[in-house]
């Protein structure tokens with residue numbers, strides 16, 4: 001896997017790995033033992049570290065907790081593993097998805113016997129390779145004052161994406177890579193997603209004058225990503241969409 005690319009090529013990684021919660025992906029079943037899941041995590045985080053430039057960043061969307069099949073501190077465990085393989089910690093953004101439908105598992109309802117506590121949020125870790133201050137690149141930032149002020153607050157509130165609309169079992173919304181790319185990369189930077197799925201990161205990167213690169217184990221998802229990209233880029237060329245839109249609306 002490490003040899004897929006030779007050496008350091010990315011300025012920014014924006015990704016969301018499989019959560020190991022039994023999502024029905026085409027090519028993987030998403031049900032490893034927790035120990036094997038952490039080993040898998042260590043491996044891909046190590047590869048991404050190797051592929052990232054010295055002042056490159058990793059914006060990593062992961063769960064806070066795992067409730068299915070036993071309670072696990074996934075967010076804390078992945079944060080620790082990322083530092084074990086070399087990533088430096090910068091901060092954690094809380095993504096408030098507003099997904100109240102998750103509040104179905106109560107454990108022992110209205111009893112202290114064994115209640116469940118589930119936060120309807122996910123984490124977005126902000127990590128970097130060696131230097132936090134960006135070196136090289138165009139030095140052109142395209143973030144507005146309002147975006148910068150709003151997004152540096154560290155709690156991001158916007159909805160998740162519809163699986164049906166996108167045709168993938170676990171897409172994230174465009175808003176996530178949109179904010180990450182605008183905040184943490186320069187125009188012209190290489191933005192990579194090693195778990196590209198329906199290609200949301202590469203799509204947003206291309207729409208905002210970055211070089212998007214994506215990998216996925218599943219060929220069908222790669223084709224889906226290519227189709228999304230060609231449809232949206234064509235629409236953009238024809239002037240039918242405004243990509244300065246506010247995705248939270």
Ligand SMILES: C[S@@+](CC[C@H](N)C(=O)[O-])C[C@H]1O[C@@H](n2cnc3c(N)ncnc32)[C@H](O)[C@@H]1O
Nearest residue numbers: 017018170171172195196197198199200216217
């Ligand atoms: C959470 S989804 C990513 C969704 C993506 N952010 C989007 O917006 O569509 C995780 C993706 O990882 C892919 N995947 C699982 N194991 C993989 C592996 N070992 N290497 C590459 N891709 C893998 C799955 O096929 C799935 O598309």
